[in-house]
Every structure is written in structure tokens, then in C-alpha cells.
Amino acid sequence: MTERTAVTDEARFDDADQIVDIVDAVLGRHEVPSVRAWLRHTIGTPGSWRVVRDQSAPPGVAAPIVSVAACIPMPIRLGSVSIPAARIDFVATRASDRGQGHASRLVRELLADSDRRGDLVQLTDGLPYFYRQFGFGYALNPPGTVVLPRAGAAGSPGDRDVDGRPLTIRPAVTADIERLDRYVAASTSGFDIAPGELPWTTWLEISAGATDTDHLLVAESDGAIVGFTRAHLDGDDVLRIQASYADSPGVARRIHGALAAIRNNGLLALDCGNAAWRDHLAAQAPVVTLPFGISARTPDPVELLGLLRPEFDRRLADASTSKTDRKLRLSMFTSTVVLEILRGKIADVRPASPVEDPAAPDDAAIAPDWFPALVFGRWGARGLAERVDDVISGTDPSAMNNLFPALNAHALVDL
Ligand SMILES: CC(C)(COP(=O)(O)OP(=O)(O)OC[C@H]1O[C@@H](n2cnc3c(N)ncnc32)[C@H](O)[C@@H]1OP(=O)(O)O)[C@@H](O)C(=O)NCCC(=O)NCCS
Numbered sequence: 001m002t003e004r005t006a007v008t009d010e011a012r013f014d015d016a017d018q019i020v021d022i023v024d025a026v027l028g029r030h031e032v033p034s035v036r037a038w039l040r041h042t043i044g045t046p047g048s049w050r051v052v053r054d055q056s057a058p059p060g061v062a063a064p065i066v067s068v069a070a071c072i073p074m075p076i077r078l079g080s081v082s083i084p085a086a087r088i089d090f091v092a093t094r095a096s097d098r099g100q101g102h103a104s105r106l107v108r109e110l111l112a113d114s115d116r117r118g119d120l121v122q123l124t125d126g127l128p129y130f131y132r133q134f135g136f137g138y139a140l141n142p143p144g145t146v147v148l149p150r151a152g153a154a155g156s157p158g159d160r161d162v163d164g165r166p167l168t169i170r171p172a173v174t175a176d177i178e179r180l181d182r183y184v185a186a187s188t189s190g191f192d193i194a195p196g197e198l199p200w201t202t203w204l205e206i207s208a209g210a211t212d213t214d215h216l217l218v219a220e221s222d223g224a225i226v227g228f229t230r231a232h233l234d235g236d237d238v239l240r241i242q243a244s245y246a247d248s249p250g251v252a253r254r255i256h257g258a259l260a261a262i263r264n265n266g267l268l269a270l271d272c273g274n275a276a277w278r279d280h281l282a283a284q285a286p287v288v289t290l291p292f293g294i295s296a297r298t299p300d301p302v303e304l305l306g307l308l309r310p311e312f313d314r315r316l317a318d319a320s321t322s323k324t325d326r327k328l329r330l331s332m333f334t335s336t337v338v339l340e341i342l343r344g345k346i347a348d349v350r351p352a353s354p355v356e357d358p359a360a361p362d363d364a365a366i367a368p369d370w371f372p373a374l375v376f377g378r379w380g381a382r383g384l385a386e387r388v389d390d391v392i393s394g395t396d397p398s399a400m401n402n403l404f405p406a407l408n409a410h411a412l413v414d415l
Helices: 013-027 029-042 102-117 128-132 174-187 200-209 249-262 275-284 301-307 309-318 368-375 380-387 397-403
Strands: 006-010 049-054 065-073 076-078 081-083 085-093 121-124 137-140 144-148 168-171 193-195 214-221 224-234 238-246 267-270 294-297 326-331 336-342 345-352 363-366
Touching: 006 102, 013 029, 013 049, 013 065, 013 085, 029 065, 029 085, 029 200, 029 224, 049 102, 065 102, 081 301, 085 102, 128 294, 137 368, 144 249, 144 275, 168 249, 174 200, 174 224, 174 238, 200 214, 200 224, 214 249, 224 249, 238 249, 238 275, 249 267, 249 275, 301 309, 301 336, 301 345, 301 368, 309 345, 309 397, 326 397, 363 368, 368 380, 380 397
Parallel strands: 085 121, 238 267, 326 363
Antiparallel strands: 006 049, 049 065, 065 085, 076 081, 076 193, 121 294, 137 294, 144 267, 168 214, 214 224, 224 238, 326 336, 336 345
16 A cells, blocks of 8 residues: 555544554554543544545445544643643554554644644653654653552451541442542642543443453542542553552552452552552552653643743742743744743743744753653753753743742553
8 A cells, every 4th residue: 555545534433443443453452442432432523533544445445444543632730720631542553554654644633633622732651752753752750660569468358448447449430420530639639730630431431341451449438439540451461550549558458459359460550649559559569660751742832831820920929039020031942932020920921033042141941842841840940951951941040940840740641
């Protein structure tokens, strides 16, 4: 097949089975329940699924799909601000059709749709060097991972919640969703960055239909939710615990125990930052940090910084050094954004012409692919400038760092 005979297209409802087949063949059988549920919820929503059809099929034969990709809206909370965001996932091209630009075209088109929809951030944890060509850069710290020991180390039915009451661990049901939302909102309130919402309905559907690959469990005590966990079978027969919260070490042990009863080896836990869960993990085995960050792309830095004005105002109010009126020019080499600070608040965020010399005396500068790391506070402006050559804090590094401090991010879960 040649590129001439392939066309990209919005996926239609009747493409779902073919998309599932490709995901099954390319990404693995364990992704099938998940892709089915996500298709059920999102196919037909403009800009969410795109496919490449091979037009070289004989007349009368429907053009088979050879490449697929999805972009699923999923907002992020930064401080008190909800940022419209999306995740790129399920990107797969049939082995016989690779290297012809199919996946690149799909991703480019999905990103354009997402930009038009008003998403100000796109995230992916896919192949970093593939995504770099679309403007993605490492933006958020990856979660630590822990290979959990066998069931023997895990909890016993005698474990109780914080107040010593008995615990029940059971599959989540639809009636739990409202309480789960409240529980997660309360559990993540201490994080600067967290998922804006979790896809409970889709997760419930996946785990209800696929008990060998997916699990959504809640820990309940006296009618109150005191923990939950979402686990998804990964490629090599590894049950990956993508998100888990617990109110106490006893709850964390029991959640671990329930998962270990499902799969007695190959339990890989992500550290999503919840204190009781993190302490439990740390007591089990060494925490290993993945070598690269979660990638993000920002289509419109001016718009994103404008949306974050309430956060900047809060940071300016907290900071002791940055109340002087000034214009902070942040060069991104091909464009510039100006943050105007007046009476301790951001009075304006506007674009300006590119600065030819990115290290001009009173400008800060950052390569565009590191901009998301600055906004999402991976190391703070100071730490970022220390690590990355083409990040320059300018003449007032402490003002830059007050505006862009290191942030405490809750690991963003996979789909
Ligand atoms: C990655 C994948 C989707 C690319 O599909 P494709 O239709 O061949 O993609 P394109 O032809 O648009 O682009 C291929 C480019 O991606 C590059 N690429 C492929 N795998 C890569 C990897 N692991 N890391 C970096 N680049 C990679 C190729 O080298 C090629 O680069 P070139 O254009 O400079 O020659 C396909 O190889 C695939 O389905 N892989 C298995 C599934 C997978 O890993 N999916 C996760 C993606 S997040």
C-alpha cells in the first residue's frame, strides 16, 4: 500500500470493531476491555478518534483501517483552576503499514482538533521521541513504581480503618461514584496539580466486563469510603496499580492484600502520592523512578498563562519579593509572552514579538518544549534553569521562581 491510497478520517460508530482488532493486535489483548469502553463512551465525539483507511482495497470492499489514535478530553486541576486538557492514547498502526506517516498524521490532526476545542494542554505517556516531533516535552515527574511482594506481606482481614472499625474491600459500583468523587477531591486537595475528574463510569464498565484485566475496588468502613484502587493488566502479565488511595496503613495493607489475592505475582504499584499508600509502598520494596517524565504540549502559552492568573495572583500575594510593578518578558525563542505585574497582581498576559536574542538582559527564556515543565512546576523555574541549557531565568531569578515554583503534582493516571 502506498501513502497515496490511504486517507485519514474521523472514526465512525461502525469502525469500533476494527479499531478494537488493531489495538488487540498491536497493543495487546489486555487493552481490549479498555479500548472497548473508551470507544463506547467517546467514539462519534468529534476529535476523539481518528483512523487511516486503506483505499487500495478492491472496489466493493470497505476500506480497511490500518492505523488508529485517540484523544480523550480529561481536565487537569492546577490550584483552583481547571485546565481543559486531553490525553493522547491508543495510537497504533498495523505492523505491515508502519513508517508511512499514518500515526504522525493522525496525532497531528487530533492535536489540531483538540487545540480548536480549546484544550490548553495535551498529555501522553507514550513513546517520548515519537511525541517530541509534535511539540511534546517532559512536563511532569513520573510516578515512582514498586514491585509488590507476594500476598504473604499484605494485609489480613483483621486490619481496620484509622478508627479501628472493620473494613470491607469490594468491587466499586455505580452508586459509589459520587462518594468516590468526594473522597478523591478530599484526598488530592493538598496537591497543586491533580486530575480534574476521574473517569469512574468508564473504569466501572471496564472492570465489570473484564475481571481478569481490570479492577476497581473500594475500601469501605461504616458506610464511608476510606480507600480505593484502580488496577489494569499491563503487557507482560503484570497487574499495574495505577491509582490507589488509603486513609491508613491498615487500609493500604488490605487493598494490597485484595489485589494480591487476585494476582499473586507481577503486582506493580504506581506511587500516586497519597501518603498512606506511599508509606505502605515504601515499606514493601525499593521505589524505582522511571527514567523520563510524563509528556505534555501546550498549544497556546498566552491563553494558558492567562487562565492561570488567579494562581499567579495567589503566588504573588504569598511571595515577599515580587510585588514591584514590572513586565516580565518570557521568550520562547519563536514567540514571547509578557506578564504585566501591577500592584502585586497580574494585570495582563499578552503575546509580544519574538526576541532575537533569547538571553537579552531582562528577559527570561525557555524552549517551547520545556514550557509545560515550567507551568507544571516540575522543578520550579530555578531548578529547571539549572538542569536545562535553554531555560534562562533572566535578571530576576527569584521573581521567576516565585511565579513558577516547584509544584506538588499528583501522578496523573493512565486511561
Ligand atoms: C509508534 C507507531 C504508532 C508509529 O506508527 P507509524 O504509522 O509507523 O508512524 P509514522 O509512520 O507516522 O511515524 C513513524 C516514525 O515514528 C518513529 N518511531 C516509531 N517507533 C518509535 C519509538 N519507539 N520511538 C521513537 N520514534 C519511533 C519511526 O522511527 C518513524 O520516524 P521517521 O518518520 O523519522 O522515519 C507504530 O510503530 C506502532 O503501532 N507501534 C506499536 C504500538 C505503540 O508503541 N504505540 C504507542 C505509541 S504511543
